[in-house]
Amino acid sequence: MSEIVSGFEYLIDNFDEFLTLLQQHIALVLVSELAAIAVAIPASILAVRNARARRVVLGVGNVAQTIPTLAIIALVFPLIGIGFWPSVIGLWAYAILPIITNTISGIENVSDDTVEAARGMGMTDWEVLRKIQVPLALPVIFAGIRTSIVLNVGTAYLAFFIGGGGLGLWVVGGIQLYNMPQVLAGAIPGALLAIGADLVFARIQRRLGGESDVNNPTAGAA
Amino acid sequence: MITFENVTKQYEDGTVAIEEISFTVERGTTTVLVGPSGCGKTTTMKLVNRLEDPTEGTVYRDGDPISEFDPIELRRETGYVIQEIGLFDHMTVADNIATVPRLNDWDEADIDARVDELLELMDLPPETYREQYPTELSGGQRQRVGVARAFASDPDVILMDEPFGALDPITRENLQNEFLDIQSKLDTTILFVTHSIDEALKMGDRIAIFDVGEIVQYDTPQAILNDPKTAFVEDFIGSDRPLKKLKVTNVKDVMSPTTDGFATTSGANSAAEMVQSDGGESVTPLTPTDTALSALSRLVESDHGRLPVVDDDRVVGTVSDEDLRQCNRGVQQ
Numbered sequence: 134m135s136e137i138v139s140g141f142e143y144l145i146d147n148f149d150e151f152l153t154l155l156q157q158h159i160a161l162v163l164v165s166e167l168a169a170i171a172v173a174i175p176a177s178i179l180a181v182r183n184a185r186a187r188r189v190v191l192g193v194g195n196v197a198q199t200i201p202t203l204a205i206i207a208l209v210f211p212l213i214g215i216g217f218w219p220s221v222i223g224l225w226a227y228a229i230l231p232i233i234t235n236t237i238s239g240i241e242n243v244s245d246d247t248v249e250a251a252r253g254m255g256m257t258d259w260e261v262l263r264k265i266q267v268p269l270a271l272p273v274i275f276a277g278i279r280t281s282i283v284l285n286v287g288t289a290y291l292a293f294f295i296g297g298g299g300l301g302l303w304v305v306g307g308i309q310l311y312n313m314p315q316v317l318a319g320a321i322p323g324a325l326l327a328i329g330a331d332l333v334f335a336r337i338q339r340r341l342g343g344e345s346d347v348n349n350p351t352a353g354a355a
Numbered sequence: 356m357i358t359f360e361n362v363t364k365q366y367e368d369g370t371v372a373i374e375e376i377s378f379t380v381e382r383g384t385t386t387v388l389v390g391p392s393g394c395g396k397t398t399t400m401k402l403v404n405r406l407e408d409p410t411e412g413t414v415y416r417d418g419d420p421i422s423e424f425d426p427i428e429l430r431r432e433t434g435y436v437i438q439e440i441g442l443f444d445h446m447t448v449a450d451n452i453a454t455v456p457r458l459n460d461w462d463e464a465d466i467d468a469r470v471d472e473l474l475e476l477m478d479l480p481p482e483t484y485r486e487q488y489p490t491e492l493s494g495g496q497r498q499r500v501g502v503a504r505a506f507a508s509d510p511d512v513i514l515m516d517e518p519f520g521a522l523d524p525i526t527r528e529n530l531q532n533e534f535l536d537i538q539s540k541l542d543t544t545i546l547f548v549t550h551s552i553d554e555a556l557k558m559g560d561r562i563a564i565f566d567v568g569e570i571v572q573y574d575t576p577q578a579i580l581n582d583p584k585t586a587f588v589e590d591f592i593g594s595d596r597p598l599k600k601l602k603v604t605n606v607k608d609v610m611s612p613t614t615d616g617f618a619t620t621s622g623a624n625s626a627a628e629m630v631q632s633d634g635g636e637s638v639t640p641l642t643p644t645d646t647a648l649s650a651l652s653r654l655v656e657s658d659h660g661r662l663p664v665v666d667d668d669r670v671v672g673t674v675s676d677e678d679l680r681q682c683n684r685g686v687q688q
Contacts, residue, residue, distance in 0.1 A: 244439075246439035247441045248441075249437060250435065250439075250441025250442075251443070253437070254435055254455050254458070254504075255430030255432075255455065256458065269443075269445050
């Protein structure tokens with residue numbers, strides 16, 4: 134308990150630095166997450182419509198997720214150097230897979246009858262996708278974004294290794310110096326950030342009508 | 356009018372769904388495709404809105420080969436109802452019904468009016484149901500919305516694939532009756548797929564009976580019941596063929612013109628209990644549009660050998676068991 138108090142004191146004493154690091158951390162997460170959404174959703178739509186694209190998209194997404202994040206960051210470093218943008222690329226690569234898998238399964242789990250009815254009424258493939266499949270898959274897609282962003286908040290701690298800044302500076306630095314208050318002052322806000330992001334997206338997801346049951350997005354639709 | 360000319364459909368895996376099928380669906384009639392599972396009836400229906408294309412042969416719509424139509428345009432002009440209904444759960448009832456009018460770029464005001472009109476027609480008060488979501492509805496209500504959606508842009512042709520299949524018997528019966536009522540007021544050509552011979556006999560002006568991949572008989576319900584062309588058709592109809600025949604026959608088609616001493620009581624207004632036999636007893640009369648089957652049922656429970664038929668407060672004829680037997684020999688058909 135006294136460590137938490139001393140961590141809090143450390144945070145207050147270095148509040149300006151804390152704000153800078155927090156800001157960097159949030160910027161890393163948001164930019165990489167938005168980029169991941171922007172790439173993952175179109176890629177998933179492509180994957181749903183074309184078997185070859187599907188293999189490529191899922192393959193790339195799986196590889197990106199399988200490589201340890203630290204290794205991605207180590208790979209990005211010699212290729213494009215250090216700083217904010219290399220860190221974003223590393224985080225982005227790690228964030229796309231949950232969105233891809235959920236978007237694909239969300240769209241493919243829209244019942245065949247619904248799709249058949251839509252086609253039978255004269256919707257083009259594009260209209261079926263835009264008016265029927267994506268709206269019905271939205272809760273599942275958001276569940277993927279939620280998973281992805283929560284992971285991302287944790288992963289962003291590693292950006293410090295290639296000069297991306299963020300709360301990792303205090304945590305890693307604190308561990309090296311055996312400065313526990315500094316470690317806690319960096320770690321606890323990040324944990325709260327992850328929990329907060331999770332709660333916000335859970336609420337959005339519920340508003341979209343989806344339960345948190347990712348595996349059965351069309352339950353109750355039969 | 357829809358014409359099938361020597362149509363064969365073979366799927367890519369080699370299965371032949373239908374082979375050399377030829378028949379014509381007249382404008383404004385309901386034609387029922389009936390047969391066991393896997394006989395090709397659904398495939399046949401999907402050829403009409405080009406959800407499938409034939410391997411060989413030609414389907415014509417009003418004389419033009421269907422292959423010349425754009426599939427998307429064609430489907431927007433053709434109503435479509437499937438057994439699972441396929442309502443869009445993320446849209447309100449009103450938006451579901453408005454699907455095709457919106458695809459056809461109707462005015463929003465016209466769409467609103469049309470949606471209300473259809474909901475009224477389907478016995479779903481618009482003020483209650485417009486803004487509901489499909490998941491809030493019962494099976495019967497969902498099916499009504501499905502049918503309303505198919506009628507929305509007032510198409511010339513509507514395809515219905517087992518539309519009442521998933522409903523309980525009472526709801527099904529009700530919807531069938533309402534549907535017959537609606538269809539009698541409209542000039543829509545309907546192609547109706549079912550596996551139930553009872554539904555086929557009830558709904559169809561003409562019935563195409565499918566065995567595996569081919570039509571074994573295409574005729575009116577009466578003709579099929581009178582003269583099943585093959586043992587398969589006879590089996591498919593079942594051993595209660597005489598009763599089924601009575602069910603599709605109206606009293607007015609079997610009654611004898613003799614009034615046999617029955618007369619309406621003067622001054623009586625209700626249809627029931629207003630006919631007296633010459634012995635002075637009151638007898639509940641039949642109406643000309645009752646089925647011959649209900650006449651039989653009444654004869655069985657009645658003491659009288661003949662029952663009066665009343666139309667417009669007048670006894671127009673009588674029905675006896677002999678009349679019903681005549682009907683079954685096909686003499687009066």
